[in-house]
Amino acid sequence: METKHDMKAILGEDFFKEEVRCDYLITAEMKRVFAVLMDLYLTFAEICEKYNLRYYAIFGFLLGAIRHKGFIPWDDDLDVAMPREDYNKFMEIAPRELTFPYFVRSPYTDPNCFYSYIVILNETTSFIPKIFKNNSFKKGIPMDIFPLDYCNLDTYDDDRAQIYEHIMRCSTWMKRGTEGLSDRQMKNFERYNTDKPLEDWEAIQRIASNPKYFGGDYLATSVLTGFDKEKLIFPADAFNDSLSMPFETITVKVPSGYEKLLVKSYGDWKSYPPIEERGKRNESIIFDPDKSYLDYE
Numbered sequence: 001m002e003t004k005h006d007m008k009a010i011l012g013e014d015f016f017k018e019e020v021r022c023d024y025l026i027t028a029e030m031k032r033v034f035a036v037l038m039d040l041y042l043t044f045a046e047i048c049e050k051y052n053l054r055y056y057a058i059f060g061f062l063l064g065a066i067r068h069k070g071f072i073p074w075d076d077d078l079d080v081a082m083p084r085e086d087y088n089k090f091m092e093i094a095p096r097e098l099t100f101p102y103f104v105r106s107p108y109t110d111p112n113c114f115y116s117y118i119v120i121l122n123e124t125t126s127f128i129p130k131i132f133k134n135n136s137f138k139k140g141i142p143m144d145i146f147p148l149d150y151c152n153l154d155t156y157d158d159d160r161a162q163i164y165e166h167i168m169r170c171s172t173w174m175k176r177g178t179e180g181l182s183d184r185q186m187k188n189f190e191r192y193n194t195d196k197p198l199e200d201w202e203a204i205q206r207i208a209s210n211p212k213y214f215g216g217d218y219l220a221t222s223v224l225t226g227f228d229k230e231k232l233i234f235p236a237d238a239f240n241d242s243l244s245m246p247f248e249t250i251t252v253k254v255p256s257g258y259e260k261l262l263v264k265s266y267g268d269w270k271s272y273p274p275i276e277e278r279g280k281r282n283e284s285i286i287f288d289p290d291k292s293y294l295d296y297e
Contacts, residue, residue, distance in 0.1 A: 001032065001289050002101045002124040003039040010042075011035060011249050021073040024278050032289040033141065034071050036122055037078045038248065040102075040143040044080070044120050045253070047097050053086040056242055056255045058146065058221070063269060066258055070248040074279035076287070079144045081221060083239070084209045087147040091118055103138055107201050113137035114170035114197045116163075116204050116223040117146050126288035126296055134177040139293035147205075150213040151220040151233060159207055160222060160229060166203045167225055169194040231265050 008016070016035070018028045026034075048055050057065050058081040064072040082090060094104035101123040107114055112135050119142035121127070127141045151159070172192040175181065194200055208222040220233045238257025245254050255261060262269040272278075286296060 001036050001122065003036065003122070004102070005039050005042050007035040007039055011038070015248070022068075022272060023275060024073040026073050029289065030076065033076060033287070034248075036125055036141050036289050037143060038250065040120055040122060040141075041078055041080075041252065042250065043098070043102055044143060044145070047094060048082075048086075048090065050097075051089065051093055053082065053090055054242070055080050055082045055086065055253060056239065057245075057247075057252050058255075058261065059265060061252070062254055062258055063262060063266060065245045065247045065252055065254055066262065067270065069246050077142075077144065079146065081146045081148045083219075084147045084149050087118075087145065090145070094120065101140070103140070105138055105142070107198050110137045111198075112174070114174055114201045116167050116170065116201070116225075117144060119144050123294075124292050126286055126291055126293040128286040128293050128296060130284050130286065131178055131181075132174050133297075134179075135174050136297070137174075141287070141289060146221045147208065147223060148219045148239065149208045149210075149222055150216045150236070151218050151222060152210075152213045152216060153218060153233070156220070156222075156229060156233070159210070162207050163204050163222055164225055165192070166200040166207075167223075168192040169200040170197050170204070173197040173200075234261055234264055 016028060016031045019026055045055070059079040060072055060075045061078045061080065064070060064075060091104070091106055095109050098104055098120070102120060103109070103123055104118060104120050105113055106118045121138060121140035121142040123138060123140045125141040126139060128139045168188060169192045172188050173194055175185065204223055217236055218233050219236045219239060222232065224232060235257065238260045239255045241256040242253045243256055243258070244251040
């Protein structure tokens with residue numbers, strides 16, 4: 001892996017050694033993944049600070065910062081959220097601020113990729129969803145960046161159904177040429193067929209950021225699927241300000257109302273999951289901190 005920051009100096013030599021935390025073994029390889037992710041966060045945060053953009057740790061990143069003062073030992077990603085205005089500015093600014101090995105991935109910078117949110121990634125590493133292996137977009141280890149949009153609880157189900165439709169069209173388009181798809185996935189090609197994925201992607205963003213809802217009582221990460229809606233909608237006042245919290249050897253920004261968010265996302269967030277439920281790696285993804293995705297392809 002190639003990084004902008006000297007992560008051994010920032011984290012210390014001992015950080016990269018295998019260790020047990022919370023009765024869970026963190027391998028040396030996973031420590032290198034952690035280092036890549038922290039470098040991505042620092043690179044992202046420097047751009048945001050330079051342009052006065054708001055951003056917050058969210059989901060597992062937030063839980064790790066508050067409960068563990070660092071990574072959840074059995075987790076392997078970082079998620080941040082930005083108010084839509086700042087998110088759009090970052091999407092515009094980042095391509096000219098980032099140089100190799102860093103890349104901000106959106107349909108405007110990587111025209112074969114139509115994930116519903118953007119990421120910043122390291123091109124000297126690998127994060128390859130096998131379902132998209134025949135699609136030639138950049139597949140380095142990413143840090144996910146989600147927009148925070150105002151929403152209306154009365155219309156949220158309808159809006160989310162429309163967003164889901166467009167997300168499925170984008171996803172189906174990206175699976176073109178993939179072998180070994182399931183019967184269900186093959187049927188999706190008929191139901192969600194599109195030859196204009198960029199229009200579908202832009203529809204996702206337009207529906208999620210409806211200006212009629214601006215200034216309401218709730219914010220949501222509506223561009224995500226695969227979660228119950230209750231875990232995606234948050235009280236807007238939880239993001240009134242940000243706080244700095246320790247995370248490994250650095251500090252990260254979290255929402256001032258972080259406890260409200262953790263309860264919404266996890267319920268009893270202070271309790272650990274059973275040991276047998278920790279660290280279930282997604283076998284459908286090639287994950288390598290030491291080799292570029294280009295070497296696999």
